[in-house]
Amino acid sequence: MRLLLQPVTRNKMQTVRASVVALFLGKQDDVISLLAKEFPELGLKKENCTELTWIQSVLWWANNDNATEVKPEILLDRNPDSASFLKRKSDFVEKEINKEGLDFLFKKMIEVGKIGLVFNPYGGKMSEIGTTETPFPHRTKLYKVQHSMNWKDPGTEAESGFLGQTRSFYSYMAPFVTKNPRHAYINYRDLDIGVNSHGPNSYKEAEVYGRKYFGENFDRLVKVKTAVDPQNFFRDEQSIPTSSSK
Structure with missing residues (x-):
């Protein structure tokens, strides 16, 4: 389940629109019954739901609103000359x-x-x-x-x-939000929170972003990295350092 907040203009007035989207593995009657008990404030109705095959759900998450009508082959239709x-x-x-x-x-x-x-x-x-x-x-x-x-x-x-x-x-x-450190999600890699130059201060540089992503698990990841890649061959701007860089 996701709650999306976006600034929009309605009737010449600026406001924030809230949208709830979710993928439920089951029938629409089941999710309506479940949310009526667990989240009645949402007011979910049958017309808010669409039953899809698995591949149609992939199309839907890829922002194809008419996922029941679009052929799955559209996922192969890539334009290398376009960019966002x-x-x-x-x-x-x-x-x-x-x-x-x-x-x-x-x-x-x-x-x-x-x-x-x-x-x-x-x-x-x-x-x-x-x-x-x-x-x-x-x-x-x-x-x-x-x-x-x-x-x-x-x-x-x-x-x-x-x-x-x-x-x-x-x-x-x-x-x-969280503080000391202000935590972050590794899958939304954000170079603003720290970058590793892989020089003599590699561990200290990595600790800045590493503890935001991994908390107290950071040092365990350093031990694993040191064991499997002691030369730090596999690296990027926010990779785990080896213990030799402490």
Whole structure:
């Protein structure tokens, strides 16, 4: 399940639109019955649901709204001469954001102009797995927040403007998310939170972003890296360092 927040204009008024999207593995009657008990505030109705085959659900997640009519072969239709640009940042929330906080964030979203937020709730089976059982430590958080910015203009001026908007809103989000460190989601790789030059200070540089991504699991990952790739052959701007760089 995802909650999408986006600034929009309705009746010449700027506001924030909230949309809930989800994939349920089962029949629509089952999910309607389930959410009527667990989340009645959503008011889910049959007309809000569409039953799809698995491949149709892939098309739907790929933003093909008419997934029941589009042929799956469209997934092979790639245009190498086209390009789109994006920036992603991420946060984790441990405590509920109150109404005043949400009002503040909605106001700032409208001020920034284009930023979108994607909220993914955690809990359930995810929270039953210990935070140190896998490298992913954020299982007990309330939810993850993706800061989403997309644009088409290839110019450097557009890039600078959209990146600036994203970073500005990221600063507004700071009071409502995890701190010391401000955690981040590894799949939305964000070079703003730290880069490794793989020089003599490699470990210290990696620790900055590594603890944001992996928490206390970072040092265990360093041990694994040192054992399997002691020469640090496989590396990038935010890879795990070896212990020899401490």
